[in-house]
Amino acid sequence: xxxRKKVAILTGGGDCPGINAVIRAVVKKLINEQNAEVxxxxxxxxxxxxxxxxxxxxxDVSGIxxxxxxxxxxxxxxxxxxxxxxxxxxxxxxxxxxxVIKNCKDLKLDCLVCIGGDGSLxxxxxxFEDGIPVVGVPKTIDNDIRGTELTFGFDSAVTIATSAVDCxxxxxxxxxxxxxxxxxxxxxxxxxxHSGIAGGGDIxxxxxxxxxINEIARVVKARNKKGKRFSIIVVSEGAKPKGGDVVIKxxxxxxxxxxxxxxxxxxxxxQIEEVTGLxxxxxxxxxxxxxxxxxxxxxxxxxGLGAKAGDMIENHRFGYMVGLKKGAFVEVAxxxxxxxxxxxxxxxxxxxxxKAVGTSFGV
Ligand code: F6P
Numbered sequence: 001x002x003x004r005k006k007v008a009i010l011t012g013g014g015d016c017p018g019i020n021a022v023i024r025a026v027v028k029k030l031i032n033e034q035n036a037e038v039x040x041x042x043x044x045x046x047x048x049x050x051x052x053x054x055x056x057x058x059x060d061v062s063g064i065x066x067x068x069x070x071x072x073x074x075x076x077x078x079x080x081x082x083x084x085x086x087x088x089x090x091x092x093x094x095x096x097x098x099x100v101i102k103n104c105k106d107l108k109l110d111c112l113v114c115i116g117g118d119g120s121l122x123x124x125x126x127x128f129e130d131g132i133p134v135v136g137v138p139k140t141i142d143n144d145i146r147g148t149e150l151t152f153g154f155d156s157a158v159t160i161a162t163s164a165v166d167c168x169x170x171x172x173x174x175x176x177x178x179x180x181x182x183x184x185x186x187x188x189x190x191x192x193x194h195s196g197i198a199g200g201g202d203i204x205x206x207x208x209x210x211x212x213i214n215e216i217a218r219v220v221k222a223r224n225k226k227g228k229r230f231s232i233i234v235v236s237e238g239a240k241p242k243g244g245d246v247v248i249k250x251x252x253x254x255x256x257x258x259x260x261x262x263x264x265x266x267x268x269x270x271q272i273e274e275v276t277g278l279x280x281x282x283x284x285x286x287x288x289x290x291x292x293x294x295x296x297x298x299x300x301x302x303x304g305l306g307a308k309a310g311d312m313i314e315n316h317r318f319g320y321m322v323g324l325k326k327g328a329f330v331e332v333a334x335x336x337x338x339x340x341x342x343x344x345x346x347x348x349x350x351x352x353x354x355k356a357v358g359t360s361f362g363v
Contacts, residue, residue, distance in 0.1 A: 003108070004035060004036065004037050005030070005034055005035070005036040005037070005110050005111075005313075006036065006037045006038075006039070006107065006108055006109055006110050007026075007030055007036050007037070007038050007039075007109065007110060007111045007112075007113060007313060008038070008039045008040065008041055008053065008104075008107065008109050008111075008112050008113070009023055009026060009027070009038065009039075009040045009041070009056065009072065009112075009113045009115065010040070010041040010044055010045065010047060010048060010072065010112065010113070010114055010115070010116075011023070011044060011070040011072050011073070011074045011115045011116065011139070012044035012045055012074055012075065012076075012078070012114060012115070012116035012117070012119070012120030012123070013044070013074060013075075013076055013116045013117035013119055013120045013139065013140065014074070014076055014117065014140065014141070014290060015068075015069045015070050015074050015290055016139055016140060016141045016152070016153025016156070016157070016290050017068045017141075017152075017153055017156035017157075017290070017291070017292060017293060017294035017295070017298055018139070018152035018153050018156065018294040018298040018299065018301070018302035019069065019070040019074075019115060019139060019153075019302075020061075020064040020065065020067045020068075020069070020070060020071055021064075021065050021152070021294060021298070021299050021302035021303055021306070022115055022137055022139070022152065022302045022303075022305055022306040022309075023040070023056070023061055023064065023070070023071065023072065023115070023306070024061040024062075024064050024065055024303070024306065025302065025303045025304075025305070025306025025307050025309075025310070026038070026113055026137075026306040026307075026309050026310055027056045027057075027058070027060070027061045028058065028061060029306065029307050029310035030310055030313065031057075031058055033310065033314075034310070034313070034314055036110075036313075037055075038055075038056040038057075039053045039054065039055055039056060039107070040053060040054055040055075040056045040071075040072040041053045041072065042054065042072055042073050043072070043073040043074060043075050043078065044072075044073070044074045044075035044078050044116075044120065045075065045078035045079060045080050045083075045100070045120070045123065046075050046078040047072075047073075048080060048100045048103060048104075048112075049078065049080055049083060049096045049099060049100055049103075051103045051106075051107075053107075054072075065299055065303075066293045066294070066299070067293070068291055068292045068293055068294065069291075070115075076119075076252075076255055077252065077254045077255045079119070079123055079256050080095075080096045080097045080099075080100040080123060080126075080127070081095055081096075081097050081123065081126055082094075082095070082256055083095070083096040084253075084254035084255075091253055091254060097126070097127070097130060100127065100132075101127070101130055101131065101132060104127075104132050109132075109133070110133060110313075111133045111134070111135055111313045111318065112124070112127070112132055112133065112134050112135075113134075113135050113136075113137065113309055113313070114134055114135070114136050114137070115136075115137040115139050116136070116137075116138075116139055117138070117139060117140040117142070117145065118140075118144070118145055118146070118337065118338070118340070118341055119256060119257060121136045121138065121145070121321060121334060121337050121338065122337075122338040124136050124321075124334055125319070125334035125335055125337070125338045128318060128319040128334060129319075129335075133316070133318040134318055134319060134334070135309050135312045135313055135317065135318060135320065135321070135322075136320065136321030136322070136334050136337065137305050137306065137309050137321065137322055138151045138152075138305075138321055138322070138323065138337070139151060139152060139153060140153060140154070141153045141154055141156070141157035141184060141185075141191065141289055141290055142154070142184065142185050142186045142188055142190065142191065142341075143185075143188065143190040143191070143342075144185070144186060144187070144188035144190065144341040144342045144343065145337060145341070145342060146332075146336060146337050146339060146340065146341065146342045147321060147323045147332035147333075147336055147337045148321070148322075148323035148324050148325070148332065149323075149324050149325060149326075150301070150324045152294070152298045152301045152302040152305060153290075153294070153298060154190065154191070154194075154298075155294075155295045155297045155298045155301070156292070156293075156294045156295045156298045157183075157184070157191055157289040157290065158191055158194045158195050158198065159295050160285070160288055160289050160291075160292070161181070161183045161191055161192075161194075161195035161199075161234075161285055161289060162194075162195045162198040162199045164181055164195075164199075164283065164285050164288075165181055165195055165196070165198070165199025165200070165201060165232060165234060166199055168181055168232055168283065169199070169200070169232060172230040172231070172232055173229075173230045175230070175279065176229035176230055176279070177230055177278070177279045177280060177281055178220055178230065178231045178232075178233065178269075178272055178276075178278050178279070178280040178281070179230070179231075179232055179233070179280075179281055179282075179283070180233045180234075180235055180265045180268055180269050180272075180280065180281070180282040180283070181195075181201075181232070181233070181234050181235070181265070181282075181283050181285060182235050182236075182237055182262070182263075182264060182265030182282065182283070182284045182285065183195060183234060183235070183236060183237065183285050183289065184236075184237055184285070184286070184289050184290075185206075185207075185236045185237060185238060186237070186238055186261065186341070187207050187238045187246075187261075187341060187343060188206075188207065188208070188236075188238070188341060188342065188343045188344065189204075189205075189206020189207050189208050189209075189236040189238070189239070189343070189344050190344060191236065191289065192204055192205065192206050192234045192235060192236035192239070193206055193344060193348075193350055193351070193354070194350070195234055196234035196354065196359065197350065197353065197354050197357075197359070199232065199234065200232070200357075201232045201233065201234040201359060202219065202220075202223060202231045202232050202233065202358075202359065202360065203216060203219055203220075203231065203232075203233040203234070203359070203360045203361070203362055204233075204234050204235075204354060204359055204360075204361060205233065205234070205235040205236060205239040205264075205268070205361065205362050206236045206238075206239055206344060206361070207236055207238035207239050207240065207246070207343065208343050208344045208346075209361045209362070209363055210239075210240050210241055210242040210243070210244070210363075211239065211240075211241055211242065211361070211362030211363060212241070212242050212362060212363055213241060213268075213271050213272070213275060213362075214275070215360070215362050215363055216233070216268075216272060216360070216362045217272065217275040217276045219231070219360045219362075220272070220276055220278060221276055221278075224278070233268070235264055235265050235268060236264075237261040237262050237264060238261050238264075239264050239268075240264070242363075246259075246261055246264070247261065247262065247263040247264040247267055248260070248261060248262075248263075249261060249262030249263050250262075262284065262286075263284075265282040265283070265284055266282050266284075268282070269281065269282040301324075304329060305322050305329070308322045308329040309322050312331060317331050319333060319334055319335070320332060320333055320334060321333075321334050321337055
């Protein structure tokens with residue numbers, strides 16, 4: 001008798017709305033169309049290292065479409081090639097890839113589906129090069145993964161950030177204040193750019209365009225003169241001044257990318273008050289952007305990505321990730337994805353759009 005196809009799913013890196021929608025689509029498609037057996041590794045690569053997994057039957061993924069987070073758990077630290085272990089108070093790093101490969105072989109996996117950001121997909125690519133049949137699905141609110149024009153979770157994060165800008169507008173106007181909203185995005189300014197445009201922000205600051213504090217001061221003062229006695233600034237956590245550096249919130253030593261950004265909003269607020277004398281307040285939106293139910297768009301998109309991943313498993317397109325190009329699902333080699341993150345290019349049409357409606361980028 002022919003062996004039943006066996007597929008494992010793992011979710012790695014920071015969570016975001018829509019992961020469960022992808023898991024659901026992959027599992028349902030594999031069961032419906034390929035009579036496959038599906039399991040899920042728990043807590044990202046931790047589960048793969050320690051062989052901790054659970055069955056994913058049809059009933060396990062029923063009713064999770066609208067659920068935020070990931071039913072499998074995730075980790076931003078676990079990396080099979082640089083696995084952090086505590087030796088007393090000291091942190092040591094071990095290469096656990098041989099254990100991971102053995103676990104996959106012992107389980108007789110026909111494919112490992114990795115739903116992750118650039119770090120997790122980079123590890124997926126290394127596992128593929130080491131002989132594991134892997135299919136990737138890009139995931140992050142930051143929208144910064146190479147090889148795809150969009151990641152699921154981004155629309156949900158932008159929707160949350162936009163509603164925060166909307167709320168800040170009324171209080172900014174009432175108190176004649178400058179309100180700063182700091183959003184996530186890592187070293188890419190996509191969330192700030194989209195939510196800034198959607199919320200009608202007066203100034204949008206992104207990592208890709210280092211700002212000049214004097215220009216920001218000029219813009220808010222000019223608005224005041226015109227009778228607009230408030231300003232809304234949307235700043236990306238990775239934004240920095242010209243010739244300056246990012247603001248670091250914390251270092252997570254166990255993580256391959258140990259820097260956690262955050263705090264630029266407060267630095268900026270203080271500088272603006274000093275230079276302009278205008279009352280300024282800062283709100284850091286933080287992990288709210290990663291929480292809650294996915295938007296309708298993300299549910300549809302995530303379902304499409306999951307279904308396409310199912311096709312790729314059937315067609316043995318291992319070493320590839322599902323991507324979106326000009327509105328169509330495409331297959332992108334994981335080795336190209338692992339080359340770094342996708343930031344806003346200088347010729348991005350949205351930069352022009354924002355400028356056309358008078359938005360400043362602080363330069
Ligand atoms: O990559 C997703 C993200 O939310 C980034 O926007 C942010 O810089 C980072 O993760 C925050 O990491 P943590 O969840 O470890 O605080």
